[in-house]
Amino acid sequence: xxxxxxxxxxxxxxxxxxxxxxxxxxxxKPVTSSLPMNGxxxxxxxxxxxxxxxxxxxxxxxxxxxxxxxxxxxKTLSSVSNTIRLADLGCATGQNTFMxxxxxxxxxxxxxxSQISQSCPHDYDDQMPEFQVFFNDLESNDFNTLFxxxxxxxxxxxxxxxxxxxxxxxxxxxxxFVHTSFSLHWLSKLPEELQNKASPAWNKGRIHYTSAPNEVxxxxxxxxxxxxxxxxxxxxxxxxxxxxxxxxxxxxxxxxPYSQIPTGMLYDSISSSLMDMAEEGIIEEGEVDSFNLAFxxxxxxxxxxxxxxxxCFGIERMELTNPAAWMKGPVDIPxxxxxxRAAMEGMFSRHFGSQVMDELFGRLTHKLLDISDxxxxxxxxxxxxxxxxxxx
Amino acid sequence: xxxxxxxxxxxxxxxxxxxxxxxxxxxxKPVTSSLPMNGxxxxxxxxxxxxxxxxxxxxxxxxxxxxxxxxxxxKTLSSVSNTIRLADLGCATGQNTFMxxxxxxxxxxxxxxSQISQSCPHDYDDQMPEFQVFFNDLESNDFNTLFxxxxxxxxxxxxxxxxxxxxxxxxxxxxxFVHTSFSLHWLSKLPEELQNKASPAWNKGRIHYTSAPNEVxxxxxxxxxxxxxxxxxxxxxxxxxxxxxxxxxxxxxxxxPYSQIPTGMLYDSISSSLMDMAEEGIIEEGEVDSFNLAFxxxxxxxxxxxxxxxxCFGIERMELTNPAAWMKGPVDIPxxxxxxRAAMEGMFSRHFGSQVMDELFGRLTHKLLDISDxxxxxxxxxxxxxxxxxxx
Numbered sequence: 069x070x071x072x073x074x075x076x077x078x079x080x081x082x083x084x085x086x087x088x089x090x091x092x093x094x095x096x097k098p099v100t101s102s103l104p105m106n107g108x109x110x111x112x113x114x115x116x117x118x119x120x121x122x123x124x125x126x127x128x129x130x131x132x133x134x135x136x137x138x139x140x141x142x143k144t145l146s147s148v149s150n151t152i153r154l155a156d157l158g159c160a161t162g163q164n165t166f167m168x169x170x171x172x173x174x175x176x177x178x179x180x181x182s183q184i185s186q187s188c189p190h191d192y193d194d195q196m197p198e199f200q201v202f203f204n205d206l207e208s209n210d211f212n213t214l215f216x217x218x219x220x221x222x223x224x225x226x227x228x229x230x231x232x233x234x235x236x237x238x239x240x241x242x243x244x245f246v247h248t249s250f251s252l253h254w255l256s257k258l259p260e261e262l263q264n265k266a267s268p269a270w271n272k273g274r275i276h277y278t279s280a281p282n283e284v285x286x287x288x289x290x291x292x293x294x295x296x297x298x299x300x301x302x303x304x305x306x307x308x309x310x311x312x313x314x315x316x317x318x319x320x321x322x323x324x325p326y327s328q329i330p331t332g333m334l335y336d337s338i339s340s341s342l343m344d345m346a347e348e349g350i351i352e353e354g355e356v357d358s359f360n361l362a363f364x365x366x367x368x369x370x371x372x373x374x375x376x377x378x379x380c381f382g383i384e385r386m387e388l389t390n391p392a393a394w395m396k397g398p399v400d401i402p403x404x405x406x407x408x409r410a411a412m413e414g415m416f417s418r419h420f421g422s423q424v425m426d427e428l429f430g431r432l433t434h435k436l437l438d439i440s441d442x443x444x445x446x447x448x449x450x451x452x453x454x455x456x457x458x459x460x
Numbered sequence: 461x462x463x464x465x466x467x468x469x470x471x472x473x474x475x476x477x478x479x480x481x482x483x484x485x486x487x488x489k490p491v492t493s494s495l496p497m498n499g500x501x502x503x504x505x506x507x508x509x510x511x512x513x514x515x516x517x518x519x520x521x522x523x524x525x526x527x528x529x530x531x532x533x534x535k536t537l538s539s540v541s542n543t544i545r546l547a548d549l550g551c552a553t554g555q556n557t558f559m560x561x562x563x564x565x566x567x568x569x570x571x572x573x574s575q576i577s578q579s580c581p582h583d584y585d586d587q588m589p590e591f592q593v594f595f596n597d598l599e600s601n602d603f604n605t606l607f608x609x610x611x612x613x614x615x616x617x618x619x620x621x622x623x624x625x626x627x628x629x630x631x632x633x634x635x636x637f638v639h640t641s642f643s644l645h646w647l648s649k650l651p652e653e654l655q656n657k658a659s660p661a662w663n664k665g666r667i668h669y670t671s672a673p674n675e676v677x678x679x680x681x682x683x684x685x686x687x688x689x690x691x692x693x694x695x696x697x698x699x700x701x702x703x704x705x706x707x708x709x710x711x712x713x714x715x716x717p718y719s720q721i722p723t724g725m726l727y728d729s730i731s732s733s734l735m736d737m738a739e740e741g742i743i744e745e746g747e748v749d750s751f752n753l754a755f756x757x758x759x760x761x762x763x764x765x766x767x768x769x770x771x772c773f774g775i776e777r778m779e780l781t782n783p784a785a786w787m788k789g790p791v792d793i794p795x796x797x798x799x800x801r802a803a804m805e806g807m808f809s810r811h812f813g814s815q816v817m818d819e820l821f822g823r824l825t826h827k828l829l830d831i832s833d834x835x836x837x838x839x840x841x842x843x844x845x846x847x848x849x850x851x852x
Contacts, residue, residue, distance in 0.1 A: 151631035198631045202619065207610070211603045215622035218599070225631060227594065228620040230607035239543035239590045239617060 127391055128249075128316050128454050129168070133175045135456045139384055140312050142180040143187075145244050146197040148308070152176065152244045154224075155306075157233040158251025159203040161210045162217035168247060169201050173224060176245070199224035204237055206230065232256065234298040238306040246303060249316035255362040256295045259287035262360050273353075274339045276361045278332040279325075292364040296374045304380035307459040313381070319388050319453025322367040329451055330399075330443045334408065334436065335361070341431040342420070350427060351420055359419050371455060381457040388450035398444045405433045519783055520641075520708050520846050521560070525567045527848045531776055532704050534572040535579075537636050538589040540700070544568065544636045546616075547698075549625040550643025551595040553602045554609035560639060561593050565616060568637070591616035596629055598622065624648065626690045630698040638695060641708035647754040648687045651679035654752050665745075666731045668753045670724040671717075684756040688766045696772035699851040705773070711780050711845025714759040721843055722791075722835045726800065726828065727753070733823040734812070742819060743812055751811050763847060773849040780842035790836045797825045 146152060154172060159165040177196065184195060203214060207230040218226055229237050233248070234256050261269040262284065269283040277285045303313060318331070326332035339356070346353040366374075368386045375381055409429050417425050436443065538544060546564060551557040569588065576587060595606060599622040610618055621629050625640070626648050653661040653675075660675040669677045695705060710723070718724035731748070738745040758766075760778045767773055801821050809817050828835065 151634060153631075200631050207607050211607060211620060215599045215603060215620075218622065225629065226622065228603060228607075228622070230610065230618065230620070237617065239545075239592050242543060 127389060127393060127452065128314075129171050131385070131454060132168075132172060132247075132314055135312070135314070135385060136172065136175040136179055139456070139458070140176065140179060140245070141183075141310055142176055143183040144310060145308065146180065150195075150197045151200055152197045153200045153202065153238075153242055154245045154247070155202040155204060155229070155238065155243050157204045157237075157246060157248035159205050159209075159214065161213040165203060165214075166217070166219055166222075168249070169224070170219070170222075172245060172247060173199055173201075200227065201225070202227050202229045202238065202243075204229040204231070204233060206232060233302065234295055236302050236305065240305050241308050243303075243306045244308055244311045246307065246311070246313040248314070251317070252296070252299065252315055253318040253364055253366075255288070255291045255364055256298075257291065258360050258362050259291045261287050263358055270357075271360055272357050273343055274335075275342065275356070275359050276332075276335040276339070276363065277326065278335040278339075279327045285326075288364050289370070292366060293374055296371075297378060300375065300378040300380065304378070304459065309459055311459045312384075313457045313459070315453070315455040315457070317453050318363075318365040318451060319371075320365040320367055320451055321388060321449070322369045324367075324449075326365065328446060329449050330447050331365075331451065333439060333443055333446075334432075337432055337435040337439070338428070341428055341435055344431065345424065345427060350424060355420055359416075361415075365451065366453065368453060368455075371453060375455075375457060380460055382460055383455070384458050385454065385456040387454050389452045389454055390448055390450045391452040392447060399440065399447060401436045401440055401443075402433055405429055405436065408432075519781060519785060519844065520706075521563050523777070523846060524560075524564060524639075524706055527704070527706070527777060528564065528567040528571055531848070531850070532568065532571060532637070533575075533702055534568055535575040536702060537700065538572065542587075542589045543592055544589045545592045545594065545630075545634055546637045546639070547594040547596055547621070547630065547635050549596045549629075549638060549640035551597050551601075551606065553605040557595060557606075558609070558611055558614075560641070561616070562611070562614075564637060564639060565591055565593075592619065593617070594619050594621045594630065594635075596621040596623065596625060598624060625694070626687055628694045628697065632697050633700050635695075635698045636700055636703045638699065638703070638705040640706070643709070644688070644691065644707055645710040645756055645758075647680070647683045647756055648690075649683070650752050650754050651683045653679050655750055662749075663752055664749050665735055666727075667734065667748070667751050668724075668727040668731070668755065669718065670727040670731075671719045680756050681758075681762070684758060685766055688763075689770060692767065692770040692772065696770070696851065701851055703851045704776075705849045705851070707845070707847045707849070709845050710755075710757040710843060711763070712757040712759055712843055713780060713841070714761045716759075716841075718757065720838060721841050722839050723757075723843065725831060725835055725838075726824075729824055729827040729831070730820070733820055733827055736823065737816065737819060742816060747812055751808075753807075757843065758845065760845060760847075763845060767847075767849060772852055774852055775847070776850050777846065777848040779846055781844045781846055782840055782842045783844040784839060791832065791839060793828045793832055793835075794825055797821055797828065800824075 142152075154169060156165045156169060176199075180196065201224045203211075203226065205211070205214075209230070211228045211230065214228060215226075231237055233251070259269065261267040262271040264270055267283070268281065269287040271277070271280055271284050274280050274284075277288045307313065320326065320329065327336055342351065342356045342359075343353070345351050346356055368388060372383055372386050375383055409425075413425055413429075416428060420428070534544075546561060548557045548561060568591075572588065593616045595603075595618065597603070597606075601622065603620045603622065606620060607618075623629055625643070651661065653659040654663040656662055660673065661679040663669070663672055663676050666672055666676075669680045699705065712718065712721065719728055734743065734748045734751075735745070737743050738748055760780055764775055764778050767775055801817075805817055805821075808820060812820070
């Protein structure tokens with residue numbers, strides 16, 4: 069299916085995108101190790117079902133260009149070293165990361181030229197700094213595909229950096245710009261109490277904190293805050309003073325229950341599909357209890373609190389956007405489920421077995437069709453968090 | 461077969477090692493693209509037949525430690541930036557590169573401590589620079605295996621850099637130490653005249669310049685000099701002043717014909733095995749004419765000339781060693797052929813077809829057994845070139 073065809077078919081809009089985007093980066097987080105997106109080119113493959121992701125990434129592109137133009141001091145950054153170093157954290161296997169890096173690089177070059185031309189016009193080409201780009205993802209990422217897909221005409225030196233961005237990846241004060249999208253909402257691990265029957269945070273019969281008791285939500289929120297603190301500490305060491313960091317991830321308006329946005333409805337529908345299957349003896353109920361998605365959506369206020377507590381970064385911008393603004397008309401549920409399946413099947417089939425996947429996604433489609441009006445009524449929510457920080 | 465078993469069986473010694481080592485890095489050079497070592501764990505697999513390589517790499521280890529101790533000024537290098545950057549060019553997929561890097565890193569740390577303790581004793585732990593290591597090989601290298609094999613307890617930040625070392629890989633003046641072993645003897649491409657029937661350098665009936673007319677040897681030498689010039693120019697940009705570069709590759713004493721060393725005897729035996737097969741109609745004679753190994757062994761004098769012509773590096777050390785000094789007794793020909801096959805089969809089977817590989821390596825074994833006395837009489841030649849350069 070060509071992209072154009074798919075675009076024609078989507079005719080819908082949903083923050084369900086966030087799921088698909090989310091998993092884009094979740095192939096191999098510790099909690100869900102070795103969970104690739106569906107490979108190959110089959111009908112459920114990620115490569116044929118990742119159009120949402122691409123469109124969604126474009127929504128924030130103009131904002132990044134604007135931030136660099138207005139707030140990044142290229143002259144100062146390049147005065148210490150003539151090499152400008154960029155990092156994309158959670159880069160996956162290519163194309164999206166290459167497009168983003170190209171956007172950032174061109175914006176930085178334009179800013180550099182505009183700053184230099186003020187002091188010494190017509191002289192900037194000789195002085196243009198060299199750019200080095202670090203593509204980071206977990207060790208289990210397919211770096212071979214990434215490396216063989218690198219643009220031939222790139223204007224930067226490329227390197228791959230394997231490892232968790234919750235720890236150190238780069239030398240001290242060596243990075244000038246960090247970009248990370250659709251990665252930070254994945255937790256480094258699941259809170260242990262979710263599986264503890266004696267705990268009030270035991271997450272029985274659900275796969276996520278959507279529609280769960282406060283204790284479950286709190287357990288997720290604590291883990292997210294802990295992960296973000298480790299992330300910010302590592303980046304604080306690595307970024308040069310005045311270095312910029314752009315973070316794009318799933319978000320949610322402050323105080324809104326997760327069950328009131330389409331992603332939450334999807335999770336609830338998956339939970340209830342699985343529980344139905346357990347009741348019918350197709351799977352074990354305990355399997356549902358022991359499965360949880362390590363995925364958390366923060367509000368801008370919550371994220372700002374974490375950044376301020378850390379203290380190493382100034383907040384240049386922090387806002388929610390609608391990632392689906394480019395979509396028109398109602399959500400096409402079957403196409404959406406195909407997208408969700410391409411991105412998430414690995415995670416479910418590893419736990420529940422591949423033999424029940426058709427059953428699960430078939431039931432899911434029916435459940436979502438039943439609530440399609442509700443989904444459509446909420447699908448213009450702003451559930452993408454866009455944050456720009458600057459190293460103090 | 462455990463390494464210990466294999467060691468017990470080798471009981472021989474040969475610069476034939478160089479072939480095996482050579483191919484270790486040749487999985488994917490442009491001229492021989494997609495030519496992996498034999499994978500898996502079968503009887504002809506590289507993993508079960510690469511003991512020679514490991515032993516051979518160890519021969520130069522002590523020399524590297526010595527050079528760092530005596531000639532690398534860690535205090536000056538770390539005074540500009542607190543990050544020391546190392547690069548291993550042609551790193552392949554692991555273990556050997558990790559061992560080498562560990563050796564270099566520990567030697568650098570010791571040197572740093574000894575220099576600092578003279579000025580401010582007991583204070584060096586706080587100041588120890590951070591180390592960043594760049595593992596480089598061609599885009600087609602298996603970086604996934606490299607990254608998942610990285611030592612868990614490494615004391616450095618790791619990055620992979622895909623691309624040809626005949627061009628730029630790193631930012632200007634950013635690297636403090638370069639190591640490259642068993643890679644530089646592979647040419648970036650084959651001289652075109654080798655396949656031109658009208659040229660005096662047409663290499664009819666041979667797979668290498670061994671036993672070839674001077675014009676063929678000259679064509680190889682020119683390509684090598686051109687490749688080295690590009691390599692040195694790129695490294696000259698990347699290395700900081702006083703940065704060190706260790707190059708280990710196949711070499712040969714000045715003026716010695718290649719046919720007088722075991723590797724040359726092997727090449728001649730492969731050529732004549734193939735020509736016999738062509739005469740018997742098993743393969744086409746034209747296939748032999750059109751196949752050439754892009755492999756060149758320089759003498760120390762030749763290499764020194766290239767380095768001096770380039771002008772950016774001082775020569776700290778340039779010498780030949782016997783890579784097989786650790787071996788005892790005569791060469792075990794069948795075991796050696798198994799090693800050669802594990803390393804080179806891909807190259808031959810792609811050109812001649814996998815169906816003739818048993819035939820080829822069977823004939824090769826017989827031919828080498830016939831000249832085993834000759835091989836043994838020459839197998840203590842010094843055919844490993846060890847060079848240490850310093851950026852001026």
